[in-house]
Amino acid sequence: MRLSSCHILLMFVLTAIFCSPTLAQGGEVSADRAYGHVENLVNIAPRLAGTAAEAIAASYIENEFRSYGLEAWIENFTIEKSYVIEENRLRVTLENSTSYNVMALLPGQSDEIMVIGAHHDSVLTPGAVDDASGVSVVLEIARVLSTEKLQRAILFTTFGSEELGLLGSEAFVREHAENNIVVTIVFDSIAPGPENGLRIGLRDSQEIATTEWLDAYAQELAEDLGFFVKSERSSAVGGYSDYASFTRAGIPGTWIYWVNPQHGNILWPIHTPADNLDAVDKVRLGQVASFGTQLVQQLAGEDLGALHRAYEELPLILAAFTVVSAGAIVLSIAAGSFMRYRRGWSWSQAARVFSFVTAAVVVAAYIWLLA
Numbered sequence: 001m002r003l004s005s006c007h008i009l010l011m012f013v014l015t016a017i018f019c020s021p022t023l024a025q026g027g028e029v030s031a032d033r034a035y036g037h038v039e040n041l042v043n044i045a046p047r048l049a050g051t052a053a054e055a056i057a058a059s060y061i062e063n064e065f066r067s068y069g070l071e072a073w074i075e076n077f078t079i080e081k082s083y084v085i086e087e088n089r090l091r092v093t094l095e096n097s098t099s100y101n102v103m104a105l106l107p108g109q110s111d112e113i114m115v116i117g118a119h120h121d122s123v124l125t126p127g128a129v130d131d132a133s134g135v136s137v138v139l140e141i142a143r144v145l146s147t148e149k150l151q152r153a154i155l156f157t158t159f160g161s162e163e164l165g166l167l168g169s170e171a172f173v174r175e176h177a178e179n180n181i182v183v184t185i186v187f188d189s190i191a192p193g194p195e196n197g198l199r200i201g202l203r204d205s206q207e208i209a210t211t212e213w214l215d216a217y218a219q220e221l222a223e224d225l226g227f228f229v230k231s232e233r234s235s236a237v238g239g240y241s242d243y244a245s246f247t248r249a250g251i252p253g254t255w256i257y258w259v260n261p262q263h264g265n266i267l268w269p270i271h272t273p274a275d276n277l278d279a280v281d282k283v284r285l286g287q288v289a290s291f292g293t294q295l296v297q298q299l300a301g302e303d304l305g306a307l308h309r310a311y312e313e314l315p316l317i318l319a320a321f322t323v324v325s326a327g328a329i330v331l332s333i334a335a336g337s338f339m340r341y342r343r344g345w346s347w348s349q350a351a352r353v354f355s356f357v358t359a360a361v362v363v364a365a366y367i368w369l370l371a
Ligand SMILES: [Zn+2]
Pocket: 119, 130, 131, 162, 188, 189, 241
């Protein structure tokens, strides 16, 4: 049968309608979509690292990224240590099994990369809060920003084997040492607690502290959006997440999470059977996804060196300046009193001399601290 141009046009239109992949890109953050991802991931639980369930979760996430029109891929790595899963009398030993990092790239206008991450593996629980919630937030941020051209490139990543000791993020940092990764934001364990539960950053004297200037920047935006937010001390939290693989390698990183301040274990219900779908608040999940989207969008265009100075160095400089100035004033009053009573100076003479000395010390301190 010979096709007329009309037939060919009709076939072309039908092909375009039925065969083109439907892209779900851009628009507003949807709490329903985010919650739907948690539901879908919980249906694959437990997503133990190195098992078929992890592979299914990884390919679900990869397909989602692709449906947003992003270039997406999976990087395998080997879990070198062996581990044992025990439930009733079931015992599975995994040795040298394969785990996965799932990635999607939103190209930017420079070669600088921001990693926006979560982990898709769980312990022997439904893993709704820990960390299907974080994965759902990363997916929603990726979908909403997928049509944008930001200054920096964004590498959306869900890590495998976080629960075995940050193995996926360690493999990522090893594999991408040559890439210009400038900042990392990790969403892990969102939305199980009351309204005042948003936390950004972890204070710690050891190596698992998050980057203070980045915490402060993100907290300020969260406050502007109406959240109550603060950092926690690591002793109060008793856990950390994949950002630590980056900060240990010298890359600034922060952790966004949600706690139960009234509960003895503020990360409850993670790592318990109660970490199921009921523990995730859909509205709050959507709010964190909206906040995360704005944070990524805004941070992608910021001068990070200037943020570092503004949020970390400047407060220290101001504190030092205040201490030096106060010290100069106290010393001047003491010296003025000494001259008045021991040398018979008048108050006006002492005030003239020592206000001049104080001013000189303060100006010198100001110049020295800002130099
Ligand atoms: Zn986690």
